[in-house]
Amino acid sequence: MNDSKNVKDIVRNFINNSINIDALGDDEDLFETGLINSLFAVQLMTFVERKFGVEIGGDDLHIDNFKSVSATAAFVVRKSSGQVA
Amino acid sequence: MNFKTVGVVGVGNIGSGVLASLVLHGIRAVAVDVSEKSLETARAGILQTVRLAPVLRKDAPKLTRNEVLERIAFTTRLEEVSTCEFIIENVTEDWAVKKPIYERLDRIASAGVCFGANTSCISITRIGSATSRPDKVIGIHFMNPVHMMPTVEVIRGQHTSAETLATLNRLLAQLKKEAIVVNDLPGFVSNRISHLFMNEAAFVFQDGLATAAQIDAIFKKCFGHKMGPLETADLIGLDTVVSSLDVLYDSFKDSKFRCCPLLRKMVEAGHCGRKSGRGFHVY
Numbered sequence: 001m002n003d004s005k006n007v008k009d010i011v012r013n014f015i016n017n018s019i020n021i022d023a024l025g026d027d028e029d030l031f032e033t034g035l036i037n038s039l040f041a042v043q044l045m046t047f048v049e050r051k052f053g054v055e056i057g058g059d060d061l062h063i064d065n066f067k068s069v070s071a072t073a074a075f076v077v078r079k080s081s082g083q084v085a
Numbered sequence: 086m087n088f089k090t091v092g093v094v095g096v097g098n099i100g101s102g103v104l105a106s107l108v109l110h111g112i113r114a115v116a117v118d119v120s121e122k123s124l125e126t127a128r129a130g131i132l133q134t135v136r137l138a139p140v141l142r143k144d145a146p147k148l149t150r151n152e153v154l155e156r157i158a159f160t161t162r163l164e165e166v167s168t169c170e171f172i173i174e175n176v177t178e179d180w181a182v183k184k185p186i187y188e189r190l191d192r193i194a195s196a197g198v199c200f201g202a203n204t205s206c207i208s209i210t211r212i213g214s215a216t217s218r219p220d221k222v223i224g225i226h227f228m229n230p231v232h233m234m235p236t237v238e239v240i241r242g243q244h245t246s247a248e249t250l251a252t253l254n255r256l257l258a259q260l261k262k263e264a265i266v267v268n269d270l271p272g273f274v275s276n277r278i279s280h281l282f283m284n285e286a287a288f289v290f291q292d293g294l295a296t297a298a299q300i301d302a303i304f305k306k307c308f309g310h311k312m313g314p315l316e317t318a319d320l321i322g323l324d325t326v327v328s329s330l331d332v333l334y335d336s337f338k339d340s341k342f343r344c345c346p347l348l349r350k351m352v353e354a355g356h357c358g359r360k361s362g363r364g365f366h367v368y
């Protein structure tokens with residue numbers, strides 16, 4: 001299941017492995033703090049789609065959905081609610 | 086007069102970025118490559134770039150898959166650029182590959198059409214000499230990722246005319262990009278300098294002074310750069326970086342441009358950076 005805790009862990013792991021920072025707060029704004037750039041944002045969105053089998057549709061194309069670990073996890077849970085992953 | 090159709094020759098790493106940028110600005114394109122596989126990779130990459138573009142830029146249009154595909158004709162036949170109003174060339178950074186392309190384009194394109202050479206290092210004057218229209222050949226050095234970067238380095242070859250520069254400026258205005266216009270010597274301004282520090286960063290890594298992440302972090306956290314030199318090399322593609330260093334070395338005969346042996350070894354191992362999933366970093 002794409003439950004919140006599980007998803008958060010996977011997303012946090014992915015980001016940590018890719019950008020090499022020591023302590024990433026779940027609510028830290030990745031873009032505002034300049035932690036990630038547009039290239040990584042695309043990598044993150046692509047990862048989310050593949051890993052959790054969700055599709056980022058026309059109405060989801062908003063940076064707020066991916067601005068932090070919590071926001072990304074909430075997006076995945078919302079998109080996959082009702083479907084068994 | 087707005088450009089309606091632009092030819093893009095070579096749809097690898099940067100060519101596919103150029104295509105995405107054209108499509109996002111409502112310009113149609115004829116996309117040519119010798120490799121079916123490159124065409125396929127480009128098609129998938131462009132669809133993904135265009136689809137996600139609105140997340141990164143509020144002004145990007147939301148285009149459907151069909152709208153994107155309908156704007157680009159993918160082909161292996163160079164002759165199909167004959168109807169294009171401007172041609173952007175992005176084939177492999179190797180004079181032996183580029184020269185025959187320009188000779189053929191010169192015969193295929195009508196006399197008034199300008200050629201924009203998207204090369205990292207090869208002299209624009211040299212490229213112009215392969216055609217009967219050196220006044221209509223100009224360097225457009227796009228930056229990666231093309232649709233996100235507002236500025237390009239534009240290079241005036243020895244014979245590039247003021248009209249050609251004006252024509253290119255019209256195209257760039259449509260793409261909402263600004264040009265910094267410089268004169269011509271191999272590597273221009275950007276790569277003559279950037280390849281020195283990417284190469285030296287590879288030497289520093291080879292010498293075991295620091296990890297790739299540390300080298301990049303020093304540029305980002307101490308110098309305030311957006312990206313470190315090894316990440317940048319990975320983004321450009323290590324094969325292209327090596328080719329560019331070779332062009333610089335051959336052109337200036339200056340040992341400061343000698344390519345780091347580790348870079349060459351990584352390319353031989355197929356670790357070409359982001360586009361192959363692995364370089365100094367893993368993707």
Ligand SMILES: NC(=O)c1ccc[n+]([C@@H]2O[C@H](COP(=O)([O-])OP(=O)(O)OC[C@H]3O[C@@H](n4cnc5c(N)ncnc54)[C@H](O)[C@@H]3O)[C@@H](O)[C@H]2O)c1
Nearest residue numbers: 095097098099118119120123175176177178204205229321
């Ligand atoms: N990668 C960058 O960030 C970047 C930025 C600016 C300019 N450039 C320059 O753009 C050019 C392409 O670089 P790249 O990184 O995209 O390389 P790449 O290897 O990713 O792509 C080159 C493409 O050219 C194609 N090609 C080779 N011979 C051809 C031919 N005869 N006809 C048509 N297509 C042919 C290849 O199949 C490949 O798809 C080089 O000159 C490079 O220096 C690259």
